[in-house]
Amino acid sequence: MLYLVGLGLNDEHDISLRGLEIVRRCEEVYLEAYTSVLTVPVARLEALYGRPVTVAERDFVESAIEPVLERARTAEIALLVVGDPFGATTHCDVLARAKALGVQTRVVHNASIMNAIGCCGVQLYRFGEAVSVPFFTDSWKPASFFDKLEANASLGLHSLLLVDIKTREPTLPSLARGRPVYLPPRFMTVRQAVGQVLEIAATRPGSGVGATSRAIGVARVGTESQVCVHGTLGELRSVDFGPPLHSLVLLGAMTEVEEQIVDVYVRTVSVTEARAQGGETRRKLLEPSRASGLALGARADICMCNE
Amino acid sequence: MLYLVGLGLNDEHDISLRGLEIVRRCEEVYLEAYTSVLTVPVARLEALYGRPVTVAERDFVESAIEPVLERARTAEIALLVVGDPFGATTHCDVLARAKALGVQTRVVHNASIMNAIGCCGVQLYRFGEAVSVPFFTDSWKPASFFDKLEANASLGLHSLLLVDIKTREPTLPSLARGRPVYLPPRFMTVRQAVGQVLEIAATRPGSGVGATSRAIGVARVGTESQVCVHGTLGELRSVDFGPPLHSLVLLGAMTEVEEQIVDVYVRTVSVTEARAQGGETRRKLLEPSRASGLALGARADICMCNE
Numbered sequence: 001m002l003y004l005v006g007l008g009l010n011d012e013h014d015i016s017l018r019g020l021e022i023v024r025r026c027e028e029v030y031l032e033a034y035t036s037v038l039t040v041p042v043a044r045l046e047a048l049y050g051r052p053v054t055v056a057e058r059d060f061v062e063s064a065i066e067p068v069l070e071r072a073r074t075a076e077i078a079l080l081v082v083g084d085p086f087g088a089t090t091h092c093d094v095l096a097r098a099k100a101l102g103v104q105t106r107v108v109h110n111a112s113i114m115n116a117i118g119c120c121g122v123q124l125y126r127f128g129e130a131v132s133v134p135f136f137t138d139s140w141k142p143a144s145f146f147d148k149l150e151a152n153a154s155l156g157l158h159s160l161l162l163v164d165i166k167t168r169e170p171t172l173p174s175l176a177r178g179r180p181v182y183l184p185p186r187f188m189t190v191r192q193a194v195g196q197v198l199e200i201a202a203t204r205p206g207s208g209v210g211a212t213s214r215a216i217g218v219a220r221v222g223t224e225s226q227v228c229v230h231g232t233l234g235e236l237r238s239v240d241f242g243p244p245l246h247s248l249v250l251l252g253a254m255t256e257v258e259e260q261i262v263d264v265y266v267r268t269v270s271v272t273e274a275r276a277q278g279g280e281t282r283r284k285l286l287e288p289s290r291a292s293g294l295a296l297g298a299r300a301d302i303c304m305c306n307e
Numbered sequence: 308m309l310y311l312v313g314l315g316l317n318d319e320h321d322i323s324l325r326g327l328e329i330v331r332r333c334e335e336v337y338l339e340a341y342t343s344v345l346t347v348p349v350a351r352l353e354a355l356y357g358r359p360v361t362v363a364e365r366d367f368v369e370s371a372i373e374p375v376l377e378r379a380r381t382a383e384i385a386l387l388v389v390g391d392p393f394g395a396t397t398h399c400d401v402l403a404r405a406k407a408l409g410v411q412t413r414v415v416h417n418a419s420i421m422n423a424i425g426c427c428g429v430q431l432y433r434f435g436e437a438v439s440v441p442f443f444t445d446s447w448k449p450a451s452f453f454d455k456l457e458a459n460a461s462l463g464l465h466s467l468l469l470v471d472i473k474t475r476e477p478t479l480p481s482l483a484r485g486r487p488v489y490l491p492p493r494f495m496t497v498r499q500a501v502g503q504v505l506e507i508a509a510t511r512p513g514s515g516v517g518a519t520s521r522a523i524g525v526a527r528v529g530t531e532s533q534v535c536v537h538g539t540l541g542e543l544r545s546v547d548f549g550p551p552l553h554s555l556v557l558l559g560a561m562t563e564v565e566e567q568i569v570d571v572y573v574r575t576v577s578v579t580e581a582r583a584q585g586g587e588t589r590r591k592l593l594e595p596s597r598a599s600g601l602a603l604g605a606r607a608d609i610c611m612c613n614e
Contacts, residue, residue: 006418013324015323016417018320048324084418086423096567096568099571099572109315109321111313111391111422118394125436128436129434129464130432132432264403265403
């Protein structure tokens with residue numbers, strides 16, 4: 001049996017009781033570690049779950065997982081996934097390959113950014129298509145994601161921008177030599193995402209998306225250092241959201257209730273504010289604080305204006 | 308401190324370790340029981356959590372919760388929510404009211420239908436706006452949800468249809484008497500939802516949504532008796548999905564990977580098939596089976612064609 005177990009968004013304590021019972025009885029436990037990341041080292045998972053956890057890199061999951069699936073015909077094996085198992089195409093593909101090999105599969109769901117983003121105060125059912133924002137290079141600046149932002153905006157819908165992460169990127173020369181050497185992990189920030197959105201917007205004067213569009217930048221959703229900051233894209237560009245993971249919500253038409261929740265819970269920033277309080281804001285964004293609590297509590301922590 | 312703790316989609320074992328630690332130390336624990344329902348009685352939650360759990364009906368949460376919020380200034384109080392706390396506007400409203408009273412709040416995320424629907428084999432980031440389908444009456448048949456289906460379809464996006472549930476609906480005469488008498492709970496089925504969609508479609512010949520549109524009906528997502536059945540709306544109308552909760556996905560343009568996953572994991576039904584195997588299908592849909600496992604495993608249970 002192959003189990004795909006969602007771990008949720010924060011640390012080893014976000015696994016469900018159902019998931020924990022399964023992991024504790026599995027003979028082999030793998031952690032898919034390239035479509036997302038936890039806030040804690042693997043050792044913390046191993047300590048709580050009472051099982052050695054093998055980190056499964058991209059090349060392993062995509063090309064070398066068949067032997068694991070073969071063993072899953074007769075053994076109980078778990079693949080741990082940050083967030084929900086259905087958050088990434090990779091996991092559906094693993095399930096399809098397991099099925100093709102006649103391996104039984106079970107999925108244990110958990111929170112993912114796709115539903116936890118509701119923490120920024122706007123309604124999940126008012127989001128349009130989610131949008132992935134890849135790191136631009138000097139020679140590669142795909143604008144397809146911007147088309148989706150425009151389509152959602154034209155319907156008055158919010159857009160969730162899932163920003164790029166590169167956890168194990170080989171250098172080109174090392175690839176040429178056939179002995180890959182990996183770059184340090186890179187996580188796109190809200191600032192970088194906003195920069196890329198505005199770069200495309202500058203080439204499309206007629207579009208409904210630009211520096212004055214309202215958005216909410218979020219970081220470390222579901223953790224005690226979670227922050228959400230509301231402003232225009234132009235304003236959010238000057239806000240430091242601290243460590244990863246970041247996401248961005250481009251706001252569509254707002255309902256009265258949404259405006260109220262955002263007003264009460266989400267710190268609204270302006271360029272002046274950001275400059276004046278930049279140091280303070282950065283400190284608060286960078287330091288996880290028990291007092292700040294999870295989700296909305298954490299946001300309240302930087303809503304000095306609302307205390 | 309007021310905690311909003313997501314319980315996930317199935318039973319008492321889907322709470323996260325973080326959520327359980329919090330609930331076990333709370334002085335008062337409430338269960339919001341009208342925007343969704345668990346598959347187990349409250350007693351099962353009380354036994355595992357080691358706390359008495361008070362069921363909070365709609366009128367209580369919407370009109371009478373202030374005293375609870377007042378006590379949350381000095382006591383630790385938990386409001387348990389099926390799925391994720393941000394799945395319903397109600398919970399955002401409770402958080403806003405708590406905040407207005409100066410009560411600290413924390414949210415513990417969990418899976419909700421908004422992300423678990425990925426279990427039907429199509430990609431979450433390819434869904435457009437989610438659509439709520441209310442029970443039609445003889446005199447009230449709102450078509451606004453159909454406009455959203457058309458908008459998503461025009462963009463090639465999938466639509467998640469969240470079907471109506473009425474857990475505590477007073478009879479009109481009893482309201483008139485001022486002493487409400489409540490009807491038994493009602494849960495919309497996939498068949499009813501499909502019927503209402505096709506009823507509107509019949510009045511809009513030009514629309515891209517009709518009896519030949521492809522869809523996937525799902526029931527009891529995240530439980531061991533979960534089922535997903537793929538077919539046209541016309542075909543799904545003749546499939547019995549068994550006990551609640553049901554949801555429906557109207558398919559947009561399908562990617563190659565999505566077609567592959569649906570082909571491997573989701574039973575595709577045709578009218579002939581449904582009629583010929585109706586009894587058999589019903590039996591399988593209605594009987595939860597340990598062997599069938601969660602999510603995809605459960606679907607495999609009715610994929611005889613794929614075994």
